[in-house]
Amino acid sequence: MSAQQGRHRRRWSSALALVVGAAIVLVAWQAAIVVGGYEPYLLPGPLEVGGRFVTGWTDGTIAPHALTTLQEVVLGFLVGAALGVPTGVLLARSRIAAQVLSPYIVAAQSMPILALAPLIALWFGTGLLSKVVICGLIVFFPVAVSTMVGVRSVDPRLIEMARAFRATRNQLIRQIELPAALPAILGGMRVGATLAVVGAIVGEWAGADRGLGVLVNLARGSLFDTPLMFAALLTIAILGVALYLVVVAIERRLVADRS
Amino acid sequence: MGEGQAARWDGRERHDAAGIRLLASPGSRRHLPTRTPRRVRTSRAGPEWRSSLAGIEIDDLSRSFPTIDGPPLLALDRLDLSVADRQAVAIVGPNGCGKSTLLRCVGGLLAADRGTVSIDGRIVGGPDPAAGIVFQEARLLPWRDVAGNVGLPLELAGRGRATRDARTAELLALVGLTEFATSRPHQLSGGLRQRAAIARALALGPSVLLLDEPFSALDALTRERFGFELLRIWSRTATTILLVTHSVPEAVVLADRVVVMTPRPGRIAADIAVDLPRPRQLSMLGSASGSQAAAAVRAALGETTGEATIEPRTTEPSPADDAGDLRDPLAGVGRPAWFDPFGREEGR
Numbered sequence: 001m002s003a004q005q006g007r008h009r010r011r012w013s014s015a016l017a018l019v020v021g022a023a024i025v026l027v028a029w030q031a032a033i034v035v036g037g038y039e040p041y042l043l044p045g046p047l048e049v050g051g052r053f054v055t056g057w058t059d060g061t062i063a064p065h066a067l068t069t070l071q072e073v074v075l076g077f078l079v080g081a082a083l084g085v086p087t088g089v090l091l092a093r094s095r096i097a098a099q100v101l102s103p104y105i106v107a108a109q110s111m112p113i114l115a116l117a118p119l120i121a122l123w124f125g126t127g128l129l130s131k132v133v134i135c136g137l138i139v140f141f142p143v144a145v146s147t148m149v150g151v152r153s154v155d156p157r158l159i160e161m162a163r164a165f166r167a168t169r170n171q172l173i174r175q176i177e178l179p180a181a182l183p184a185i186l187g188g189m190r191v192g193a194t195l196a197v198v199g200a201i202v203g204e205w206a207g208a209d210r211g212l213g214v215l216v217n218l219a220r221g222s223l224f225d226t227p228l229m230f231a232a233l234l235t236i237a238i239l240g241v242a243l244y245l246v247v248v249a250i251e252r253r254l255v256a257d258r259s
Numbered sequence: 260m261g262e263g264q265a266a267r268w269d270g271r272e273r274h275d276a277a278g279i280r281l282l283a284s285p286g287s288r289r290h291l292p293t294r295t296p297r298r299v300r301t302s303r304a305g306p307e308w309r310s311s312l313a314g315i316e317i318d319d320l321s322r323s324f325p326t327i328d329g330p331p332l333l334a335l336d337r338l339d340l341s342v343a344d345r346q347a348v349a350i351v352g353p354n355g356c357g358k359s360t361l362l363r364c365v366g367g368l369l370a371a372d373r374g375t376v377s378i379d380g381r382i383v384g385g386p387d388p389a390a391g392i393v394f395q396e397a398r399l400l401p402w403r404d405v406a407g408n409v410g411l412p413l414e415l416a417g418r419g420r421a422t423r424d425a426r427t428a429e430l431l432a433l434v435g436l437t438e439f440a441t442s443r444p445h446q447l448s449g450g451l452r453q454r455a456a457i458a459r460a461l462a463l464g465p466s467v468l469l470l471d472e473p474f475s476a477l478d479a480l481t482r483e484r485f486g487f488e489l490l491r492i493w494s495r496t497a498t499t500i501l502l503v504t505h506s507v508p509e510a511v512v513l514a515d516r517v518v519v520m521t522p523r524p525g526r527i528a529a530d531i532a533v534d535l536p537r538p539r540q541l542s543m544l545g546s547a548s549g550s551q552a553a554a555a556v557r558a559a560l561g562e563t564t565g566e567a568t569i570e571p572r573t574t575e576p577s578p579a580d581d582a583g584d585l586r587d588p589l590a591g592v593g594r595p596a597w598f599d600p601f602g603r604e605e606g607r
Contacts, residue, residue, distance in 0.1 A: 157394065157398050158400065160368060160394075161392075161394060161398040162411075162415070163368060164366055164367075164368055164386050164392045165386070165411060165412040165416075165459075165462075166385075166386045166388065166412075166415060166416065167415045168415075171415050175400075175411070175414075175415070176400070179400070179402045180400075180402075182402070255402070257402075257443060258401040258402055258443070258445065259401065259445045
């Protein structure tokens with residue numbers, strides 16, 4: 001009873017902290033404009049941005065772009081994660097595969113995605129595919145590496161136990177190694193989820209006709225609507241946070257009951 | 260292959276020499292052949308010859324392990340042991356004497372360098388459904404509930420859901436865990452976890468139950484009760500039992516025979532019959548034959564550890580885990596901490 005009350009109070013106080021923190025940020029933002037005297041086209045105030053965010057959504061300016069970006073991010077994330085997990089298992093369990101593949105994987109990762117994006121747009125066009133490729137590439141690395149680390153650190157005693165009960169190679173991976181590595185894999189996916197948003201925006205800058213990245217460019221260049229640009233940025237941030245929270249929620253469902 | 264042949268011809272002399280030199284100076288054995296683990300399936304007697312024999316038959320079993328900076332360490336040296344059907348045999352000995360290695364060879368988790376292990380007349384060539392293993396730690400999967408863990412071997416063997424559920428319920432009832440079927444391992448005490456591990460080991464209906472210091476992670480009181488729990492389960496499942504333990508009283512109370520092993524190379528120093536009626540009780544330790552058996556075991560252990568004290572410490576004495584650690588099965592060598600009557604295991 002009292003524990004429940006305590007949890008209740010803690011939840012309320014953390015919500016309060018969140019609100020107070022946001023209020024401080026907004027007040028500081030407004031104060032900077034008042035003190036510095038910035039023009040709205042340089043730095044619009046929070047009220048102005050908030051208003052533009054609402055009208056942007058109600059008049060249908062933001063929604064189609066946000067939907068496009070969301071689609072790119074989700075598909076790219078799924079593709080990258082779906083490729084990253086088996087690659088991570090392979091890297092963890094095959095020394096040869098690790099030796100052959102690691103240089104390429106690391107090299108691909110250290111290449112700035114910004115530099116690769118125009119090439120990928122050239123190869124895969126300016127549609128959905130090139131964004132999925134970019135997002136997939138960017139998600140692949142953290143997922144593969146965290147899977148590799150997770151599988152490598154599976155308790156060898158559990159593996160011996162499974163061997164004693166005659167687990168096949170496949171059963172060992174599916175029943176022991178992957179579930180045991182799941183917390184690590186989901187940790188990689190958390191990182192991947194936020195990176196996927198970055199990948200989508202970068203991909204849109206390299207060539208696209210729709211998406212939040214496109215909207216940011218439009219608002220700055222042809223429309224000269226800085227509040228809209230801020231509203232688009234705000235949408236991107238919300239998208240990233242939402243995806244991150246989805247992964248965290250999945251993580252909670254899957255691994256919270258272990259200890 | 261040629262090396263293997265050579266080892267078969269004059270193996271005994273080499274191994275003896277290895278053992279003695281190991282005691283004298285660990286650095287002077289470079290000429291010895293480096294043994295890599297391999298399976299030798301040949302048997303002097305041949306499998307058909309004793310196919311009618313139930314129980315465990317260990318014949319001329321040797322196994323060594325490569326060391327990082329020296330010649331291989333001989334963990335088992337031409338060991339012979341037979342355990343009759345439905346007999347309970349306890350193996351005691353100082354740390355690093357190859358008890359766990361022996362158990363893993365019987366369970367098919369380690370291949371022998373030479374010699375054979377047969378269960379019910381069939382030669383063991385890998386993890387065998389005829390042998391159920393209980394490890395030092397329960398080794399339950401934390402993401403499965405108790406029923407899911409107990410049913411794991413059935414699932415791995417491809418049994419259907421209905422069979423699995425029925426068998427799992429039966430096993431849980433046998434070990435008294437029915438009410439914990441949907442609990443997670445971390446919600447159970449150490450004793451209950453180990454019971455689940457026993458149920459899991461029995462899942463495929465093995466004829467042999469192998470227990471590798473199953474009590475050492477338990478506190479003294481739980482440990483005592485758990486021993487009798489094991490006897491009760493044993494009486495209802497009719498399996499042959501091979502039990503590795505550190506505790507002399509435990510071995511005497513639980514087993515029909517106590518086998519004492521010597522360290523490096525692992526050999527059998529004594530094989531002591533325990534002449535106590537069943538069902539066993541703790542008070543029987545004080546009886547004439549009980550204390551006689553315990554004294555005989557202690558005397559045999561005394562001889563082996565007397566030898567152990569002059570051993571050089573070639574391996575670092577890592578804490579209490581000669582059973583758990585796969586990579587270095589002989590970690591903890593040279594630690595004469597076996598004297599551990601009913602509990603107070605150091606480390607874990």
